[in-house]
Amino acid sequence: MHVEYDIKLGFKDVMIRPKRSTLRSRSQVSLERTYHFRNADRSWTGVPVIAANMDTVGTFETARAMADEQLLTAVHKHYSVDDWREFLASASDAVCNLIMVSTGTSDADFKRLEEILALDDRLVFICIDVANGYSEHFGNFVSRVRAAFPSHILVAGNVVTGEMTEELLLAGADIIKVGIGPGSVCTTRVKTGVGYPQISAVIECADAAHGLNGHVISDGGCTCPGDVSKAFGAGADFVMLGGMLAGHDESGGDLVEENGRQYRTFYGMSSDTAMQKYHGGVANYRASEGKTVKVPARGPLALTLTDILGGVRSTCTYVGAAKLKELSKRTTFIRVQEQENQVFRND
Secondary structure, X not given: OOOOOOOOOOHHHEEEOOOOOOOOOHHHXXXXXXXXXXXXXXXXXXXXXXXXXXXXXXXXXHHHHHHOOOEEEEEOOOOOHHHHHHHHHHOOHHHHOOEEEEEOOOHHHHHHHHHHHHHOOOOOEEEEEOOOOOOHHHHHHHHHHHHHOOOOEEEEEEEOOHHHHHHHHHHOOOEEEEOOOOOOOEOHHHHHOOOOOHHHHHHHHHHHHHOOOOEEEEEOOOOXXXXXXXXXXXXXXXXXXXXXXXXXXXXXXXXXXXXXXXXEEEEOOOEHHHHHHHHOOOOOOOOOOEOEEEEEOOOOHHHHHHHHHHHHXXXXXXXXXXXXXXXXXXXXXXXXXXXXXXXXOOO
């Protein structure tokens, strides 16, 4: 047993200190990034915000809406090969360039991944997604996928420490997904006691990844546009969003009505709901690590995306970052005990 006494920080523990700026308007800020990936030897350009690969977020409909703003979507792994074939028949090049094909780590998952990628050579991103990226099997699977698809951009996670970030990059991943337990419908921290505050996880994993010319995704924990900015400020190359993109017309989830108001269901992919839907129930050797909630129906996704991207642009003007690339270089975090005056709240 060992206790670490260093303070670890989450989004609620910090704010970004403003700095003098020459920028006159948010319109002067560019959120577009160009990355070159260490193992795929391939470049990509776009706005590095990603819709999470949850079946109530990462849908084909979401992918089309996200692509309108040059944003990525990690499409959930429960679409069939036939579903993919139908979608790709009408998908533009711009949409395909902004899609990640998600997969688990079983032999059946690998076969399905092969079949989907064989449908269209415009699919360049693979997202190997598990809750616990620390198993030996996971590292071996990353190497297997890299050997089979040497030119694809490979995302792997989730982890929260620098040493595992390095190991997965060396195993063949290009981008490491960072986050254990911060998500709004994730209960891993209370069911297992395992987790890591997200700002500190991103700082430490980004430091490890960038030394190897790798990249990281901050996955989970963002509740508002300011948190997205904090993740980028902490060194994240990409930010993945779940709850912030749930409840929209494109998001999936059952539409229900209560007391004259409409809601959409939103649940974690390790929840009772998800496991009942895809596996016939919770196996007797495990516990549910997610919850199911009803999110007020929020209409088209485009309005929320405008709000998120506008918030990040505004952050950049407060610290004098003309490009998103400059934000982490101009970020100074201050520790705080409050974020927002909540005397008046919008329910």
